[in-house]
Amino acid sequence: MLVYYDVFEQELALANIAAMLRHRGLFLSNAPVPPMPPMKRSDRYSTVSYSEWLRDHLFWHERE
DSSP: OGGGSOHHHHHHHHHHHHHHSOTTOEEEESSOOOOBTTEEOOOOEEEEESSSSOEEEEEEEEEO
């Protein structure tokens, strides 16, 4: 859902998500988001297949 927010709203959402995560906790999203402390962006992702034609990338971001 973060893809529908502008950068400012994404930063607010990530700050709230980071506050709920433990140290080194993971946040998963289907779109890369800008890094902001204490979250660090990871370029790591996995490809998820929902059907033969529908695929998505699952990005993970780690709390520092």
